[in-house]
Amino acid sequence: GCTSGYQAHSPIGLGKPITENQIQAWNIDVGPSGAGLPPGSSTATIGEKLYQKQCASCHGDQGQGGVANRLVGGGSLNTNSPVKTVGSFWPYSTTIFDYVKRAMPHQAPQSLTDDQVYAATAYILYLNKIIPKDAVMDAKTLPLVKMPNRDGFTLIER
Template identity: 55%
Template sequence: MFRFSAFIGAVALVLSFSVQAQVYGVGHAASERDLAAWNIDVAADGAGLPAGSGSVTNGKTIYAQQCAACHGAKGEGKPADQLVGGKGTLASANPVKTIGSFWPYATTVFDFINRAMPYNAPQSLTPEEVYSVTAYLLYLNGVVAADTVLDARSLPKVRMPNRDGFIGDTRPDTTNVACQKNCSIPARRKP
């Protein structure tokens, strides 16, 4: 009986390897075109911004159609985040972090809208629409004038009110000293 059980066990083991080795035909190797579709990040200096342009005027219309239902008619929030206001609150006990009070780079506004908005249809806006909504939001926050037109050349030049509000943390992210040789093994702690 033991030999038969051992034989069945061995057969099951061998068959399990062949089952795992099957190719199910799901997916495909990523092509250059596939990768390019995901290469949409925009750096603080504007690297990665697409061609196109957008105005505050056009942005107002697009915002009303695509954004106001979640962010309010003038960016006041509810149910989604507040986008306008908050100036002078960052040092308070209740800071209001909006585009105009907190965000350090205007290019980040474009990048976020381009990647993630509108919430129900991310990446559905054209570059022109994203430039326009970005211009409108910057206008609502008092960062740009009403006649502003933004593009890949002008957007990185927009100076945000909190540009210098971030301080890099120069502390090391670990306190351990790397051991190079003759390292002792620390004693185990009891739970």
């Protein structure tokens, strides 16, 4: 599906080479297998303080939602008014880390340290009764956390 235009058949020589090392500060994505998770670790116990200070004002002190999304609970999804939250809907724990690191807290994205992101992630998982309060979340343990709705997604045929 494309309109006419000529195409270059070999590199044109514009742009500059860059190393993965130099890209590091931008290379923040985390995949479902945990690829991209940085060093560092934390627990929900530590996360609780962070969350109450930096997140609760928008998401509620128990993750029940406020001016921004509810993060906890929600129940089953095959009802007339399904409630989609991290707990009820999200298939991968790694997505919490990836998203919080890139986009939260809302007014100051990418202001948290990696330890802090592990802490917030652990606390949200704990609030959803998915992990115990003192479970250590790091690059190794986080991808092993199985989310309740892990099997809730179907890929469309392509």
